[in-house]
Amino acid sequence: MYTIDLSHNKLTGPPPEAPSSIMSYLVSNNRLTGALPPWICNLSSAITLDLSSNDLTGVLPVCLGNISESLVVLNLKGNNFHGSIPELSVRGTQLRMIDLSDNQLQGNLSRSLANCKMLEFINFASNLIVDTFPSWLGPLPELRVLILRSNKFHGVIERPKSSSTFLKLRILDLSNNAFVGKLPMEFIQSWNAMKSERGNFTYMHKNLAPPTYLTFTYYGNYDFSMIVIYKGLKLYYPKILEVLTVIDLSSNLFEGEIPGAIGDLKGLQGLNLSNNLLTGHIPPSFGNLKALESLDLSWNKLSGQIPHKLTELGFLSFLNLSYNNLSGFVPRGKQFDTFLNNSFEGNPGLCGEFISTKCQDSKDKSGQPSTRQEEDLGSPIELNWKIVLMGYGSGLVIGVVIGNAFISWKHDWFEGNARRRRRPSQRQPQRGGNSWSGKLFNFCRY
Secondary structure (H helix, E strand, O other), X not given: OOEXXXXXXXXXXXXXXXXXXXXXXXXXXXXXXXOOOHXXXXXXXXXXXXXXXXEEEEOOOHHHHHOOXXXXXXXXXXXXXXXXXXXXXXXXXXXXXXXXXXOEEEEEOOHHHHHOOOOOEEEOOOOEEEEOXXXXXXXXXXOOEEEOOOOEEEEEOOOOXXXXXXXXXXXXXXXXXXXXXXXXXXXXXHOHHHHOOOOOOOEOEEEOXXXXXXXXXXXXXXXXXXXXXXXXXXXXXXOOEOOOOEEEOOOOEEEEEOOHHHHHOOOOOEEEOOOOEEEOOOOHHHHHOOOOOEEEOOOOOOEXXXXXXXXXXXXXXXXXXXXXXXXXXXXXXXXXXXXXXXXXXXXXXXXXXXXXXXXXXHHHHHOOOOOOOOOOOOOOOOOOOOOXXXXXXXXXXXXXXXXXXXXXXXXXXOOOHHHHHOOOOOOOOOOOOOOOOOEXXXXXXX
16 A cells, blocks of 8 residues: 545544555544554655644654655644654655644754755744754755744844855745844845746646656645745645745844845745835845735835836736835836835825825826935834735736635734834734744754
Protein backbone atom coordinates (compact mmCIF):
# COMPACT_ATOMS: atom_id res chain seq x y z
CA MET A 1 0.00 0.00 0.00
CA TYR A 2 1.41 3.35 -1.03
CA THR A 3 -1.21 5.94 -0.05
CA ILE A 4 -3.93 6.44 2.53
CA ASP A 5 -6.02 9.50 1.68
CA LEU A 6 -8.89 10.19 4.09
CA SER A 7 -8.70 13.96 3.87
CA HIS A 8 -11.79 16.21 3.75
CA ASN A 9 -14.10 13.88 5.61
CA LYS A 10 -15.74 14.07 9.04
CA LEU A 11 -13.49 11.65 10.86
CA THR A 12 -13.40 12.00 14.64
CA GLY A 13 -11.28 10.54 17.38
CA PRO A 14 -7.57 9.73 17.08
CA PRO A 15 -5.80 9.44 13.70
CA PRO A 16 -6.61 6.09 12.03
CA GLU A 17 -3.69 3.69 12.26
CA ALA A 18 -1.60 3.07 9.15
CA PRO A 19 0.79 0.25 8.20
CA SER A 20 4.47 1.01 8.57
CA SER A 21 4.96 0.57 4.81
CA ILE A 22 2.72 3.53 3.91
CA MET A 23 4.35 6.19 1.74
CA SER A 24 1.69 8.91 1.85
CA TYR A 25 -0.55 9.41 4.88
CA LEU A 26 -3.15 12.12 4.22
CA VAL A 27 -5.86 12.78 6.84
CA SER A 28 -6.18 16.57 6.67
CA ASN A 29 -9.40 18.57 7.17
CA ASN A 30 -11.16 16.23 9.56
CA ARG A 31 -12.09 16.43 13.25
CA LEU A 32 -9.33 14.29 14.64
CA THR A 33 -8.48 14.87 18.30
CA GLY A 34 -5.91 13.92 20.88
CA ALA A 35 -2.14 13.70 20.67
CA LEU A 36 -0.16 12.12 17.87
CA PRO A 37 -0.23 8.34 18.52
CA PRO A 38 3.03 6.43 19.11
CA TRP A 39 2.64 4.36 15.93
CA ILE A 40 3.16 7.52 13.85
CA CYS A 41 6.87 7.07 14.51
CA ASN A 42 6.86 3.64 12.83
CA LEU A 43 6.13 5.00 9.35
CA SER A 44 9.62 4.20 8.14
CA SER A 45 8.75 4.60 4.43
CA ALA A 46 6.77 7.83 4.67
CA ILE A 47 7.27 10.46 1.98
CA THR A 48 4.24 12.63 2.74
CA LEU A 49 2.70 13.13 6.18
CA ASP A 50 -0.30 15.48 6.33
CA LEU A 51 -2.46 15.77 9.45
CA SER A 52 -3.27 19.44 8.95
CA SER A 53 -6.52 21.21 9.86
CA ASN A 54 -7.69 18.96 12.68
CA ASP A 55 -8.02 19.42 16.45
CA LEU A 56 -4.91 17.53 17.47
CA THR A 57 -3.25 18.65 20.70
CA GLY A 58 -0.23 18.07 22.88
CA VAL A 59 3.44 18.32 22.03
CA LEU A 60 5.07 16.68 19.07
CA PRO A 61 6.66 13.34 19.98
CA VAL A 62 10.44 13.13 20.13
CA CYS A 63 10.47 10.37 17.54
CA LEU A 64 8.61 12.37 14.88
CA GLY A 65 11.69 13.54 13.05
CA ASN A 66 13.08 10.01 12.77
CA ILE A 67 10.14 8.69 10.77
CA SER A 68 11.84 8.38 7.42
CA GLU A 69 15.02 9.29 5.64
CA SER A 70 12.89 9.96 2.57
CA LEU A 71 10.32 12.29 4.19
CA VAL A 72 9.56 15.09 1.71
CA VAL A 73 6.37 16.76 3.02
CA LEU A 74 5.50 17.41 6.68
CA ASN A 75 2.25 19.32 7.18
CA LEU A 76 0.79 19.73 10.67
CA LYS A 77 -0.68 23.22 10.28
CA GLY A 78 -3.98 24.24 11.81
CA ASN A 79 -3.95 22.13 14.96
CA ASN A 80 -3.40 22.91 18.64
CA PHE A 81 0.12 21.62 19.17
CA HIS A 82 1.74 23.52 22.00
CA GLY A 83 4.30 23.48 24.78
CA SER A 84 8.05 23.19 24.64
CA ILE A 85 9.19 21.24 21.64
CA PRO A 86 12.02 18.73 22.06
CA GLU A 87 14.88 18.57 19.61
CA LEU A 88 14.03 16.23 16.80
CA SER A 89 15.94 15.22 13.70
CA VAL A 90 15.23 13.97 10.25
CA ARG A 91 17.98 11.67 9.09
CA GLY A 92 17.77 12.56 5.42
CA THR A 93 17.92 15.82 3.54
CA GLN A 94 14.95 15.17 1.21
CA LEU A 95 12.55 17.48 3.07
CA ARG A 96 11.04 19.96 0.60
CA MET A 97 8.01 21.30 2.43
CA ILE A 98 7.36 21.93 6.13
CA ASP A 99 4.23 23.68 7.38
CA LEU A 100 3.64 23.96 11.14
CA SER A 101 1.64 27.19 10.95
CA ASP A 102 -1.40 28.03 13.07
CA ASN A 103 -0.40 26.17 16.19
CA GLN A 104 1.02 27.34 19.52
CA LEU A 105 4.59 26.21 19.05
CA GLN A 106 7.26 27.86 21.17
CA GLY A 107 10.99 28.43 21.20
CA ASN A 108 13.52 29.10 18.45
CA LEU A 109 13.73 27.89 14.90
CA SER A 110 16.04 24.92 14.69
CA ARG A 111 19.34 25.80 13.02
CA SER A 112 19.49 22.28 11.63
CA LEU A 113 16.92 23.31 9.01
CA ALA A 114 19.88 24.81 7.20
CA ASN A 115 21.05 21.25 6.44
CA CYS A 116 17.87 20.46 4.49
CA LYS A 117 19.23 21.51 1.12
CA MET A 118 16.09 20.52 -0.80
CA LEU A 119 13.71 22.75 1.19
CA GLU A 120 11.45 24.85 -1.02
CA PHE A 121 8.65 25.84 1.36
CA ILE A 122 8.83 26.88 5.04
CA ASN A 123 5.77 28.11 6.93
CA PHE A 124 5.78 28.74 10.70
CA ALA A 125 3.13 31.49 10.71
CA SER A 126 0.89 32.16 13.73
CA ASN A 127 2.82 30.50 16.51
CA LEU A 128 4.68 31.75 19.59
CA ILE A 129 8.19 31.47 18.17
CA VAL A 130 10.76 33.81 19.76
CA ASP A 131 13.83 34.34 17.59
CA THR A 132 15.75 36.72 15.35
CA PHE A 133 15.64 36.69 11.56
CA PRO A 134 16.90 33.31 10.26
CA SER A 135 19.54 34.62 7.88
CA TRP A 136 21.18 31.20 8.18
CA LEU A 137 18.44 29.88 5.88
CA GLY A 138 19.76 32.14 3.12
CA PRO A 139 22.15 29.60 1.56
CA LEU A 140 19.35 27.06 0.94
CA PRO A 141 19.57 26.74 -2.85
CA GLU A 142 15.90 25.83 -3.52
CA LEU A 143 14.01 27.93 -0.95
CA ARG A 144 11.11 29.74 -2.62
CA VAL A 145 8.64 30.45 0.21
CA LEU A 146 9.43 31.70 3.72
CA ILE A 147 6.44 32.63 5.91
CA LEU A 148 7.09 33.66 9.53
CA ARG A 149 4.03 35.90 10.00
CA SER A 150 2.52 36.58 13.44
CA ASN A 151 5.15 35.31 15.83
CA LYS A 152 7.57 36.99 18.23
CA PHE A 153 10.52 37.46 15.90
CA HIS A 154 12.48 40.56 16.81
CA GLY A 155 15.66 42.57 16.38
CA VAL A 156 17.57 43.99 13.45
CA ILE A 157 17.92 42.02 10.22
CA GLU A 158 21.69 41.96 9.98
CA ARG A 159 23.67 42.11 6.75
CA PRO A 160 24.05 38.71 5.08
CA LYS A 161 27.47 37.11 5.27
CA SER A 162 27.31 36.26 1.58
CA SER A 163 25.86 37.90 -1.52
CA SER A 164 24.48 34.50 -2.54
CA THR A 165 21.54 34.34 -0.18
CA PHE A 166 17.82 33.60 -0.77
CA LEU A 167 18.54 33.49 -4.50
CA LYS A 168 15.30 31.66 -5.41
CA LEU A 169 13.03 33.29 -2.81
CA ARG A 170 9.74 34.51 -4.30
CA ILE A 171 7.42 34.82 -1.29
CA LEU A 172 8.55 36.42 1.98
CA ASP A 173 6.11 37.18 4.80
CA LEU A 174 7.57 38.62 8.03
CA SER A 175 4.49 40.63 8.98
CA ASN A 176 3.17 41.09 12.53
CA ASN A 177 6.44 40.63 14.36
CA ALA A 178 8.79 43.05 16.13
CA PHE A 179 11.64 43.52 13.68
CA VAL A 180 13.44 46.87 14.05
CA GLY A 181 16.01 48.94 12.19
CA LYS A 182 16.27 49.63 8.49
CA LEU A 183 14.83 47.47 5.75
CA PRO A 184 17.39 44.83 4.74
CA MET A 185 18.79 46.40 1.56
CA GLU A 186 21.63 43.86 1.25
CA PHE A 187 19.16 40.98 1.29
CA ILE A 188 16.92 42.74 -1.22
CA GLN A 189 19.81 43.10 -3.64
CA SER A 190 20.40 39.32 -3.59
CA TRP A 191 16.82 38.23 -4.36
CA ASN A 192 17.57 37.29 -7.95
CA ALA A 193 14.37 35.31 -8.56
CA MET A 194 12.31 38.44 -7.86
CA LYS A 195 14.26 40.47 -10.41
CA SER A 196 12.99 38.46 -13.34
CA GLU A 197 9.69 39.37 -14.99
CA ARG A 198 9.50 35.86 -16.36
CA GLY A 199 8.53 32.89 -14.26
CA ASN A 200 7.46 29.29 -14.41
CA PHE A 201 3.68 29.02 -14.80
CA THR A 202 3.53 25.70 -12.98
CA TYR A 203 2.36 24.94 -9.48
CA MET A 204 4.58 24.18 -6.52
CA HIS A 205 3.87 20.56 -5.70
CA LYS A 206 5.33 17.15 -4.90
CA ASN A 207 4.63 14.12 -7.08
CA LEU A 208 3.26 11.34 -4.89
CA ALA A 209 4.60 8.56 -7.08
CA PRO A 210 7.09 6.27 -5.30
CA PRO A 211 10.55 7.47 -6.31
CA THR A 212 11.90 4.04 -7.25
CA TYR A 213 8.98 2.94 -9.42
CA LEU A 214 8.73 3.55 -13.17
CA THR A 215 5.11 2.87 -14.02
CA PHE A 216 2.29 4.50 -15.92
CA THR A 217 0.14 4.66 -12.79
CA TYR A 218 -0.78 8.21 -11.77
CA TYR A 219 -0.48 8.73 -8.02
CA GLY A 220 -1.34 12.42 -8.07
CA ASN A 221 0.43 15.53 -6.78
CA TYR A 222 0.62 17.09 -3.35
CA ASP A 223 0.03 20.83 -3.91
CA PHE A 224 1.68 23.36 -1.63
CA SER A 225 -0.77 25.91 -0.22
CA MET A 226 -0.63 29.09 1.86
CA ILE A 227 -2.45 32.13 3.24
CA VAL A 228 -1.13 35.64 2.57
CA ILE A 229 -2.43 39.19 2.85
CA TYR A 230 -2.77 40.37 -0.74
CA LYS A 231 -4.62 43.40 -2.10
CA GLY A 232 -5.81 44.24 1.40
CA LEU A 233 -7.45 40.85 1.88
CA LYS A 234 -6.48 37.60 3.52
CA LEU A 235 -6.32 35.13 0.66
CA TYR A 236 -6.01 31.36 0.69
CA TYR A 237 -4.05 29.85 -2.18
CA PRO A 238 -4.81 26.11 -2.50
CA LYS A 239 -2.14 26.06 -5.21
CA ILE A 240 0.86 28.35 -5.64
CA LEU A 241 2.17 29.37 -9.02
CA GLU A 242 5.94 29.36 -9.27
CA VAL A 243 5.75 32.85 -10.79
CA LEU A 244 3.89 34.45 -7.84
CA THR A 245 6.12 37.01 -6.07
CA VAL A 246 5.05 38.74 -2.83
CA ILE A 247 6.86 40.63 -0.04
CA ASP A 248 5.02 41.46 3.20
CA LEU A 249 7.04 43.25 5.91
CA SER A 250 4.05 45.05 7.42
CA SER A 251 3.30 45.63 11.11
CA ASN A 252 6.84 45.72 12.42
CA LEU A 253 9.09 48.53 13.65
CA PHE A 254 11.16 49.11 10.53
CA GLU A 255 12.42 52.67 10.18
CA GLY A 256 14.43 54.84 7.81
CA GLU A 257 13.99 55.25 4.07
CA ILE A 258 12.61 52.68 1.66
CA PRO A 259 15.55 51.27 -0.33
CA GLY A 260 15.44 52.19 -4.00
CA ALA A 261 16.79 48.68 -4.67
CA ILE A 262 13.24 47.37 -4.35
CA GLY A 263 12.68 48.90 -7.77
CA ASP A 264 15.03 46.25 -9.19
CA LEU A 265 12.60 43.45 -8.24
CA LYS A 266 10.81 43.65 -11.58
CA GLY A 267 8.90 40.41 -11.05
CA LEU A 268 7.31 41.66 -7.82
CA GLN A 269 3.51 41.48 -7.80
CA GLY A 270 2.67 42.39 -4.21
CA LEU A 271 4.50 44.72 -1.77
CA ASN A 272 3.24 45.54 1.73
CA LEU A 273 5.35 47.81 3.96
CA SER A 274 2.44 49.26 5.94
CA ASN A 275 2.36 49.93 9.68
CA ASN A 276 6.01 50.66 10.24
CA LEU A 277 8.04 53.81 10.98
CA LEU A 278 9.37 54.41 7.48
CA THR A 279 10.39 57.95 6.52
CA GLY A 280 11.58 59.77 3.42
CA HIS A 281 10.07 59.72 -0.06
CA ILE A 282 8.46 56.97 -2.09
CA PRO A 283 11.30 55.83 -4.38
CA PRO A 284 10.71 56.80 -8.04
CA SER A 285 12.27 53.41 -8.89
CA PHE A 286 8.92 51.85 -7.93
CA GLY A 287 7.88 52.90 -11.42
CA ASN A 288 10.04 50.03 -12.70
CA LEU A 289 7.84 47.41 -11.01
CA LYS A 290 5.82 46.70 -14.14
CA ALA A 291 4.30 43.49 -12.75
CA LEU A 292 3.13 45.12 -9.49
CA GLU A 293 -0.55 44.54 -8.70
CA SER A 294 -0.72 45.51 -5.02
CA LEU A 295 1.13 48.29 -3.14
CA ASP A 296 0.48 49.15 0.51
CA LEU A 297 2.64 51.83 2.19
CA SER A 298 -0.03 53.05 4.62
CA TRP A 299 0.53 54.07 8.24
CA ASN A 300 4.13 55.20 8.00
CA LYS A 301 5.80 58.62 8.08
CA LEU A 302 6.52 59.00 4.39
CA SER A 303 6.76 62.53 3.02
CA GLY A 304 7.14 64.33 -0.30
CA GLN A 305 5.11 63.86 -3.46
CA ILE A 306 3.75 60.73 -5.06
CA PRO A 307 6.10 59.85 -7.93
CA HIS A 308 4.37 60.38 -11.27
CA LYS A 309 6.11 57.24 -12.56
CA LEU A 310 3.69 55.15 -10.51
CA THR A 311 1.04 55.90 -13.14
CA GLU A 312 3.02 53.68 -15.51
CA LEU A 313 2.16 50.57 -13.46
CA GLY A 314 -0.49 49.14 -15.74
CA PHE A 315 -1.35 46.12 -13.57
CA LEU A 316 -1.69 48.01 -10.28
CA SER A 317 -5.20 47.33 -8.96
CA PHE A 318 -4.73 47.93 -5.22
CA LEU A 319 -3.05 51.03 -3.75
CA ASN A 320 -2.97 52.25 -0.16
CA LEU A 321 -0.86 55.31 0.68
CA SER A 322 -3.11 56.50 3.51
CA TYR A 323 -1.94 57.99 6.82
CA ASN A 324 1.47 59.34 5.91
CA ASN A 325 2.79 62.89 5.45
CA LEU A 326 2.59 62.95 1.66
CA SER A 327 1.94 66.24 -0.12
CA GLY A 328 1.27 67.71 -3.55
CA PHE A 329 -0.95 66.58 -6.38
CA VAL A 330 -2.26 63.02 -6.70
CA PRO A 331 -1.14 61.92 -10.18
CA ARG A 332 -3.71 61.02 -12.80
CA GLY A 333 -3.65 58.54 -15.63
CA LYS A 334 -4.17 54.83 -16.25
CA GLN A 335 -4.73 52.90 -13.02
CA PHE A 336 -4.52 56.03 -10.85
CA ASP A 337 -7.86 57.16 -12.27
CA THR A 338 -9.49 54.15 -10.53
CA PHE A 339 -8.23 54.84 -6.99
CA LEU A 340 -10.61 56.68 -4.68
CA ASN A 341 -10.16 58.85 -1.61
CA ASN A 342 -9.48 56.00 0.80
CA SER A 343 -6.23 55.23 -1.02
CA PHE A 344 -4.88 58.63 0.01
CA GLU A 345 -6.74 59.76 3.16
CA GLY A 346 -4.79 60.83 6.22
CA ASN A 347 -2.35 62.92 4.12
CA PRO A 348 -3.52 66.53 4.71
CA GLY A 349 -0.96 67.86 2.22
CA LEU A 350 -2.37 65.88 -0.71
CA CYS A 351 -4.90 67.25 -3.18
CA GLY A 352 -6.45 65.93 -6.36
CA GLU A 353 -9.52 65.68 -8.51
CA PHE A 354 -10.67 62.31 -7.17
CA ILE A 355 -9.99 62.86 -3.46
CA SER A 356 -11.73 64.96 -0.83
CA THR A 357 -9.18 67.82 -0.93
CA LYS A 358 -9.24 69.58 -4.30
CA CYS A 359 -6.22 71.40 -5.65
CA GLN A 360 -6.36 75.19 -5.73
CA ASP A 361 -3.90 75.59 -8.59
CA SER A 362 -5.63 74.79 -11.88
CA LYS A 363 -2.31 73.69 -13.37
CA ASP A 364 -2.35 70.76 -10.99
CA LYS A 365 -5.08 69.15 -13.09
CA SER A 366 -2.63 68.67 -15.94
CA GLY A 367 -1.24 65.67 -14.14
CA GLN A 368 2.09 67.30 -13.33
CA PRO A 369 3.38 67.52 -9.75
CA SER A 370 1.77 70.32 -7.75
CA THR A 371 3.64 73.44 -6.64
CA ARG A 372 1.63 73.52 -3.45
CA GLN A 373 3.98 73.72 -0.46
CA GLU A 374 3.90 71.33 2.43
CA GLU A 375 2.22 72.75 5.51
CA ASP A 376 2.55 71.45 9.05
CA LEU A 377 3.89 68.15 7.82
CA GLY A 378 6.18 67.77 10.79
CA SER A 379 3.32 67.37 13.25
CA PRO A 380 1.77 63.93 13.86
CA ILE A 381 -1.64 63.14 12.51
CA GLU A 382 -3.97 62.93 15.48
CA LEU A 383 -6.49 60.31 14.52
CA ASN A 384 -7.97 57.30 16.21
CA TRP A 385 -6.81 54.04 14.67
CA LYS A 386 -8.99 52.57 12.00
CA ILE A 387 -8.45 49.65 9.69
CA VAL A 388 -8.64 50.41 6.00
CA LEU A 389 -9.94 47.46 4.03
CA MET A 390 -10.02 47.93 0.29
CA GLY A 391 -11.46 45.82 -2.44
CA TYR A 392 -10.14 45.09 -5.84
CA GLY A 393 -9.73 47.85 -8.38
CA SER A 394 -9.61 47.30 -12.09
CA GLY A 395 -6.68 45.89 -13.98
CA LEU A 396 -5.32 42.60 -15.16
CA VAL A 397 -4.48 40.28 -12.28
CA ILE A 398 -1.38 38.17 -12.81
CA GLY A 399 -0.18 35.34 -10.61
CA VAL A 400 -3.43 34.60 -8.80
CA VAL A 401 -3.93 30.87 -8.75
CA ILE A 402 -7.05 28.99 -9.70
CA GLY A 403 -9.49 28.61 -6.87
CA ASN A 404 -8.15 31.19 -4.45
CA ALA A 405 -10.69 32.15 -1.83
CA PHE A 406 -11.39 35.24 0.27
CA ILE A 407 -11.31 34.98 4.05
CA SER A 408 -12.60 37.59 6.45
CA TRP A 409 -9.85 39.06 8.57
CA LYS A 410 -8.68 41.74 10.90
CA HIS A 411 -5.21 43.04 11.70
CA ASP A 412 -3.52 41.32 14.62
CA TRP A 413 -1.30 43.97 16.14
CA PHE A 414 1.70 42.94 18.22
CA GLU A 415 2.66 44.28 21.62
CA GLY A 416 4.21 47.73 21.55
CA ASN A 417 2.17 49.05 18.62
CA ALA A 418 0.86 51.94 20.64
CA ARG A 419 4.40 52.94 21.53
CA ARG A 420 5.29 52.90 17.87
CA ARG A 421 2.43 55.21 16.91
CA ARG A 422 2.90 57.49 19.94
CA ARG A 423 -0.82 58.17 19.96
CA PRO A 424 -2.45 58.02 23.40
CA SER A 425 -5.85 57.44 21.86
CA GLN A 426 -4.82 54.40 19.83
CA ARG A 427 -6.18 51.03 20.86
CA GLN A 428 -3.72 48.72 22.54
CA PRO A 429 -2.85 45.61 20.49
CA GLN A 430 -4.10 42.19 21.39
CA ARG A 431 -1.31 39.64 20.92
CA GLY A 432 -1.20 37.70 24.16
CA GLY A 433 1.30 35.09 25.14
CA ASN A 434 4.62 35.32 26.91
CA SER A 435 8.16 34.70 25.88
CA TRP A 436 8.89 31.02 25.63
CA SER A 437 11.93 28.81 25.71
CA GLY A 438 12.74 25.63 23.90
CA LYS A 439 13.75 24.73 20.38
CA LEU A 440 11.96 23.73 17.21
CA PHE A 441 12.95 20.74 15.23
CA ASN A 442 16.43 19.75 14.25
CA PHE A 443 14.93 18.47 11.04
CA CYS A 444 18.24 17.54 9.53
CA ARG A 445 21.04 16.09 11.57
CA TYR A 446 24.30 17.98 11.77
